[in-house]
Amino acid sequence: MSDIIRLLPDALANQIAAGEVVQRPSSVLKELLENAIDAKSTQIQVIIKDAGKSLIQVTDNGIGMSETDARLSFERHATSKIRETEDLFRIRTMGFRGEALASIAAVAQVEMKSRRSEDELGTCIAVEGSEVKKQEPVQLTQGTTISVKNLFFNVPARRNFLKSNPVEMRHLNDEFQRVALANPEVSLSIYHNDLEIYNLPGGKLSQRIVGLFGKNYREQLVAVTEDTTHLNVHGYIGKPEFSKKTRGEQFFFVNNRYIKNNYLNHAVVNAFEGLMRDDHYPFYVLYIEIDPTHIDINVHPTKTEIKFDDERTVYGVIRAAVKQALGTHNIAPSLDFDQDVNFSAIGSGPSAPSFSDKDFDSRGGESPFRSAPREVSMPRFPDKRGFDREWQKLYEGLEDEPAQSAPRTEGMSLTLESAANRMEGAGGGSEKTHADAQVVFQIHRRYICTQVKSGIMLIDQQPAHERIMFEKYLETLSSQSGASQQSLFPQTVTLNPSDFSLVMELSDEIHALGFSFEPFGHNALIINGVPADVQGQNEKELFEGLIDQYKDFRSQLSLDKYENLARSMAKRAAVKPGQTLQPEEMRALIDQLFACSNPNYSPDGGQTFALLSMDKIGSFFNA
Template sequence: MSDVIRLLPDSVANQIAAGEVIQRPASVIKELVENAVDAGATDIKIFIKDAGRTLIQVVDNGNGMSETDARMAFERHATSKISAADDLFTLRTMGFRGEALPSICAISQVEIKTRTDEMQLGTRVLINASVVETQEPCACDRGVNIMVKNIFFNVPARRKFLKSDNVEISNIMREFERLALVNNNIRMSIDLGTRKMDLRAGSFKQRIVDIWKNNLDPHLLPINVDTTLIKINGYISRPENARRRNPLQYLIVNGRNMRHPYFHKAIMNCYESLIASETQPCYFLKFEVDPASIDVNIHPTKSEIKFEYEQEIWPILQASVKASLGKFGAVPSIDFTSDVLPVDPLPDGESPERPSLDIPENYNPFVEQRNSFGAEGSDSGFSGGFFPNEGRETSGRRFSSGDRHRDSVPRNWDSLYAGFMSGKGSVASKVVEGAEGEVTTLRLESAGLSGAAGSNGVLPDMEKAATIGAICFQHAQSYIITSSREGLIIIDQHRAHVRILFEKYMSQIERSEQVSQAIMFPDTLTLDPEFRVALSEVEEELSRLGFQIEYEEENRWRIAGVPAMLKDSDPKDVVLRILESVTEDGVNYGSESKVADQLSERMALAMARSTAIKRGQRLSPDEMEHIVGELFSLPDPAYTPNGNPVYCLLDPQKLESLFR
């Protein structure tokens, strides 16, 4: 048998690595900027054309490279950051694997110009899909000027699945914000063609304000903690500034952005009783730890980091956040240093006057109470006492202060239930205690169902009841449970209402009922950079659908009018939801009608999600029955417009298996 295992060519290996390291144009910017930072640059300029598809150019004033280094840098696993395995535990640089540049040149056409201080002339290298075409001397400034052209030109499938321009630009802006936030001591600028951003070098807080303008400055609370294990500094937002959409949450360790759900949960716990359940705070925190206590080599993008002492860091992080919230008055507190209220002392020998009460002699509150509710001579419809008594007179005996007999209380309890279970069209009610102690009323519409619950109190057959009237009850104030011929149905009340409202709003839009309605007190809309790009893309369609959004200043807009069907919605929340959807999923540009249809669907979904009942909201039996009826009258009730399941069905076989 011949040998079948062989070494892959470098070009193929680089393309495989590129699939992990380079996912989109924003990934290229991340790798190139981090290389510029490692090279000691103090000024980094980024130029983008066609959302990165045609050109990504990064220019820095760092140390530059020699002729040999300029060519070696594009070889796989060639790096100047480490030389031995032990160096992985003392990392102070952003890059160290030597995979980024080979991965980039494997899926694009690269041109690089570079010069060091010692060189009079620089060098220019052209690389096409990992193949070095030319290398020649050239005149250039100190540092590196690298151009990445036609990304994924030799991987058509990857290029085809890039999102629309506004989505890719939003991702580029988001990556630029992360890089600029970490490297606040470096001047950074980006030119997207349609808009530019130039950030000066400055303090951490100045960089936050420069990126997000004046949105956060008044609401930032500082944190500065220094222990032998970790040093934490940065800012958190006040509870009242928590965001429902797009919270700004950044964790940085040793100058590197990271995602860390464990530390995120520690911060969220500090805000647990201070903010609404559907909102999240903003935070910008920098950690400084011993490089030997973390492992950054666990993910191709180096965005996930493993901490050796994360259990010990948790209480330090929580204590620092809580201390900042308390110190700066973000939570209510008792001021023990304030003076007590002034009280004039009584003269010596005097005691305070006792208040006098004008109480009639032999006053008995129980006698008065009985008289007011139907004792002898009262106007009440009851013959005596508090309870009705059918066919029997009560003695009218009154309670005395020393002898509280209750013989006068009627004992004929059947009168309370007279007519309760009889009569066509009546409603029988039963009280069921839920798993969490909630008391829920089950309404059995007994139209045509004689004896729905008999004298033994047994509920009717579920399948039969489902054909005559809905039997619904609520669990955990989030789920509606009902029955059908196929089994037990558990419905997510929020998603069900979203599905119902989406169909309602879409029908109104299709009938051209989207009339604009002016707002008496316009909402102010403050947008982050990636949302500004999305708004410029869809502003015309939003106007056609009935929104009146007026520009005020650099990052502020005013919502002066909304579609009339938004009367029960928060206009600001709806607009942000639409922009978030466009930012994440993009718009597939084709004919104008197709774009309009996509935006109409997103607006309808955004409005539905904004106005639908929420999880945790208590519903009456009538409301539950109405939702169930409306849901199952739709042509496709099983899923929300974005594909989430609305309900699940437990068929008889599944139920039987649970009890075996």
Template sequence: MPDIIQLLPDSVANQIAAGEVIQRPASVVKELVENAIDAGATQITINIKDAGRTLVQVSDNGCGMSETDARMAFERHATSKIREANDLFNIRTMGFRGEALASIAAIADVELYSKQHDSEVGTFINIVGSRVQKQEVTQCANGTNFLIKNLFFNVPARRKFLKSNSTELKHIINEVQRIALANPEIGISLIHNQDPVYEMASGDNIRKRVVSIFGKGINQNLIPVNTETSLVSIKGFVGQPKYARKTYGEQFFFVNNRFMKHPFFNRAVMQAYEKILAPDSYPAYFLYLEVNPDCIDINIHPTKTEIKFENESAVWQIIQASVREALGKFNVMPSIDFDQAGSIDIPPPPKDIGSIEAPRIEVDPTYNPFNVEVKSFPSGTRGATIGNYQNASSKHEQIQHWEKLYNDFNHSSDEEENNNPLSPFNAQQLPQDEHHRLPIQQAESTTARSCFQFKNKYIFTPVKSGLMVIDQKRAHERILFENFMAMLAQQQIASQQLLFPHAFELDASDAELLRSVVPDLRSLGFDIQQAENNQFVINGFPSIIENISPMEIVDSLLEDLKNTATDLHEKAKEKIAASLAAASAISYGHFLRDEELNQLIDQLFACSTPNFSPSGKQVLTIMPIEQFEKLLK
């Protein structure tokens, strides 16, 4: 039997490696920018076309490469960062495996221009699908310039599963945010289809970099954190609880200027906010950890975003204590300082006031509160005390014969008032037993359905087979969703203009997400205009929405769209209608009057799918009578 095990060709092996390292255009941006940082660049420019499908260009002013190094950089496991296995435990550079460029060159058309500062000429290399097409001497600027064209051109299955341009751009923006926050001293520019997304100057500190990325509004939200220990040093900022959001998005951990994901440390921060944070809310934090490289292992994941710590439990406790201390210093957390309470100084009395006597209270021992003759209390003074009765009695005398003030009015209007069965004057003339009785017409129009609200969350109403339980928020979501879909189908734009337009600013990721859905929002009655950069103005919103601010709806809509698992442009209107319904529906804890309960039930059963909410959750259930009988046996 012949041998069947063979070595894979380098081109195939590189494509397999690319599947681990290069998952989407954002991965290309991450690897190239990290290489530029390792090259000592102080200014990096990222130029994107079609969210990276057509072009990803990363240029820097770093040290550049020689002709030999430029060619060797595309070989697998060729790196300048490590020489032996022990170097893996003392890594301070971003890249070290030597897989990125080889993986990128296997699935794209790559052009490289690189020149060292002390050289007169540079090097040009063109590699397509791991094959070198051209290598020559050229004139170029100092540093390195990478052009990645037609990503995944030879792996159509990978290119097919890329998401929409807005989704892929959002991932690129997220990667740029992580790198820019980790390196605030480096100037970074991001351009998409010739439109600037970020223009971050070099030499920033951490606060300036956070504000330049997430907008000026976050500046007042930041609380500084600064802790020095022998095990770890922590600096950065945490957010105030009142600015917490409903989903993740502004939570960043950095270790030795490298972004990392660490759910265990995230729980330490969340526990520090215990009892001062609204349920299902997540505060912003930007925490920078400095540890000895010997105490961490960053070589456990191809993307190098998961890091293992030698003393995780100790670091966890330090993070929690640091965040709690920062919140306490800025009076965010309630605290009691017993030492301070015991050191209050009471000033001595002045010397020129003489002796101080205790105050004396004069009491009338003959006063009898039951001796007062009470004839009648005026309307509205039944809760008045006996001591206030004399004032009330004098006012009562002053308003006697008040009806003479209306003698000059038209008598016909008086007759109309008396003929009106709902007139308050006529109601006072009714006998006492008829005063609280509803008119016959009104009693006949009252619905016979008996329903009540439980815990301001569920609606109970009896049905023929038992007891129906309705989730009021999900029911309202279903009603609003079908109303929004009907508006979209009939192109009915019912917009309510705001008297004072509301201006707001978003970070680049949220701004791009909002821009992608603005046309669909306008068809739903929203009037949203982009002012400049990432600033927007709400001029109007759907008239069907009540008792909620437009900004709350936009925030909830963005948070919901961030968690969508599929592409926004696949059934985009349904997703936006569902997200908008979820943001606009009445919340749990909202009290409903009887007529509102009946109206909600009527509208729910007028829907085409009353049993399930737009997100697929159950709206109602029926508890059979037999189940109650079993419970009472």
């Protein structure tokens, strides 16, 4: 029997290695940018064509390579940074010439031009499918230019798996942002199809953040600094009021290398405990400097996941650093140790504390907007008459307010229809319409209450409306029949490049919902109209909210585009708790809810209504 094990040809081995390193155009850009950074470049220019499928060109002004180094950089296992095994645990650089060039050259047409300062001429090498096509001297300035053309030209199956141009461009933007944040002192620019996306001068980290994410980030940055014997932490976090419902603006860098680590992310979120809602995420760009011997960066082929030898210590330092930054900038509540608590918030006499209108909001609970803390204690009433007086104060101002009035800052009163208060001779006696027979009212402007045959039905207005709108938008997207209400004054929305690419990717679907918009300058859109069934919402806030909600669902759930957009739009367009509804609106909501294919649950699985049977109601009164 003949032998069956044989060595693979170099070209095939390189293609297999490329499967781990080169997953999409953004993988190529990452490797080329890291090589340029390691070459001590101060200026880097990126040119993209066709979302990287046709061309990715990176030009730097680094130290360049000699003729021999340029040729060896395309060989497998060639490196300029590792000499012995111990060097694997002392890596401080990003990539190194030759680490990924061999894999990239196996699946693309690559041309490299490089020259050192001491050389008169540079070197030009062309490699196609691991085969060197030419190597010749060339005149150029100091630095290196690498052009990667026709990615996966010789692996059609891999090329067919690439996504649309907007999707691939979004991934390219993500990689560019990470390298730009890791190296704020380096000037970086990127162009796509001859259109400038970013042009970032070298400078401070705060300037780089504002250059990448927009001018509105300038007012939300809070500096973080913590130096310990084990590691150093520095960077910026965003103020809690600027937190978002979507992930994606959280960046960790260890020794200037971008990483993903859910455990350390929990440390930051935990430091914000009590300062923002549970379903929101803070912005942060944090750098960790640690001895390379305490980490292992070779856990993942792309090196975005690393291991710490003492992860709990790193967690504690990061959490403490963020909490200290929040406290230093008077964002987190702090204790006043100079105040004598025994003499604060105490009334002048032994009488019972009085209740003011400010102590209660329109929902009947304690107002969250009080400017000063109040002592919490059980009221003491000297006699029954005092008890009655204090009890009645809770209902002052409610007697004269009619049912279903416009929103007010005071509470709401309600008059229920009955034979005792029905006016004689009104409406012709006993005849009643269906609308008159169906008595509906709101509870705390959140729940809708109506009588049913078996008892009482309570409907949570927001989840119920979300179910209605979700099924409506899903049908609209399927039939491409969304109606648009044109705006009297069109609004301009400026997005970051990643969100702009996402909007272009979903352009047809967003138009199908009923939005009318068009590109308007650099990463900007002009909103000419919104869906006709959305009333009373700001066009800009609605559009931006739709994109944020879409990204949030995409990061947490596996949904197709139509379902994600329908759920996102329903979430943003549905009525919210605290919104007053007229009786006709409540009746329409009930009718539409039970016309849905699944009225019991909202799109995210929450219950839309509950029934209280007569037996259940009776049990409250019959012990």
